[in-house]
Amino acid sequence: MSSGTAAAPGTCGELVQGTIKGEPFLVTCPVDLWSEVTVEFNPGSKPGASLDKSWQALKLTMNYLGRSAEGVAIRRKSILPEGKGMASSTADIAATCLATARACGQELPPETIAKIAAQVEPSDGQMFPGIMLCNHLTGEPKKYLxxxxxxxxxxxxxxxxxxxxxxxxxxxxxxxxxxxxxxxxxxxxxxxxxxxxxxxxxxxxxxxxxxxxxxxxxxxxxxxxxxxxxxxxxxxxxxxxxxxxxxxxxxxxxxxxxxxxxxxxxxxxxxxxxxxxxxxxxxxx
Missing domain, CATH: 3.30.70.890 (GHMP kinase, C-terminal domain)
Structure with missing residues (x-):
């Protein structure tokens, strides 16, 4: 049995969000409020209830790593409220991606995590260092600010x-x-x-x-x-x-x-x- 744990910060909305010449973007506003996810390989285990987006992220990450998503469990600890605009889902998804990779003995760069996250839903960019301007629909980082x-x-x-x-x-x-x-x-x-x-x-x-x-x-x-x-x-x-x-x-x-x-x-x-x-x-x- 192996496991991996990772944590991602939430946000206080966005410093800026909109489009420039039709291209959507946002500027992240990460804050010191976190979601921590543990992914554990354990035969017979099932994904945690109400963690559908994390489960999607896990399967996409396992597919990226060339591994099967069977016998995997997800545990989450988060103080981020849902549906408020604090990037709680992105935090869960990003932490799940990295925790999954760590359970497999690997690390993932933020660019890869962002692309996986964007396949689940439009995402914030708090997986990138510092303050980042990114396309929240594709996960593509545009400019480090x-x-x-x-x-x-x-x-x-x-x-x-x-x-x-x-x-x-x-x-x-x-x-x-x-x-x-x-x-x-x-x-x-x-x-x-x-x-x-x-x-x-x-x-x-x-x-x-x-x-x-x-x-x-x-x-x-x-x-x-x-x-x-x-x-x-x-x-x-x-x-x-x-x-x-x-x-x-x-x-x-x-x-x-x-x-x-x-x-x-x-x-x-x-x-x-x-x-x-x-x-x-x-x-x-």
Whole structure:
């Protein structure tokens, strides 16, 4: 009997998402919240319940490695909520790919993991190191934008859920993306320049523009209020799940304590789920 374990970070939505000249892309926003998967070869074992996407990833990985997927079990430990836009499925899938390879005594590069993940569903790019611009439909990495800034993020979930697969099958997706391309291009330029120069306020402005542009695609009823609160607490900007429900505030490290901001929000919206975490570099462990 052999086993392998791997962990993948989730995300706080995306710093930028949309299309440029019709090509879809996103810029990852990995956070310090993880999904850990263990794959174990054990004759007679069965895949874990409610892990259909991980099971698809396992079979695709085994096929890539030229191995049979018989007698394999999957175990997952995750604190990432599902259907919120925190890349919980991508984290599970990516961790499963690497755990499967490790159970076979091998490692897989992030490019291979991303391609496998994209065969299961549109995926984020948190398997790549640092902050990456990638095509979330094909899994292809397009541009490494740099290291994650040392910033905290306050995250809120007002409720509800979004199915990533159904969202990306929308008939109006291409036309809506085309309409918001000018704002998305501006957002990408600011985020790219901000990461390159260490100007976190510029990066935050870019993320905020992308969040606002996404109101055309998936309106968030509380985004205006969220931006108002972000200004009141001196946040660098806001970030959203472009195909999910969550919203985040990017906090200035010299400003208000993120835990105080979380308490500030909880007092005003006690029915929301609110927590704080930090931005980290992408990459599996």
């Amino acid at each position: 740099g290291q994650a800034p040392p910033l905290d993020i306050v995250i809120a979930d007002p409720g509800g859920s979004v199915d990533t697969v159904l969202f990306n099958c929308r008939q109006d997706l291409a036309s809506k993306n085309f309409q918001k391309e000018p704002m998305v291009k501006q957002a990408l330029e600011l985020v790219t320049r901000g990461l390159l120069t260490g100007d976190w306020e510029m990066m935050g402005r870019g993320a905020t523009i992308s969040a606002q542009a996404n109101q055309l695609m998936l309106p968030k009823p509380y985004l205006a209020l969220w931006r108002q609160w972000a200004a009141e607490v001196g946040a660098l900007g806001v970030v959203v799940a472009h195909s999910g429900t969550i919203m985040g505030m990017i906090m200035d490290p010299g400003g208000v304590d993120p835990r105080e901001v979380a308490d500030f929000i909880k007092r005003r919206k006690p029915e929301w789920m609110v927590w704080s975490t930090s931005m980290i570099n992408g990459g599996l462990r």
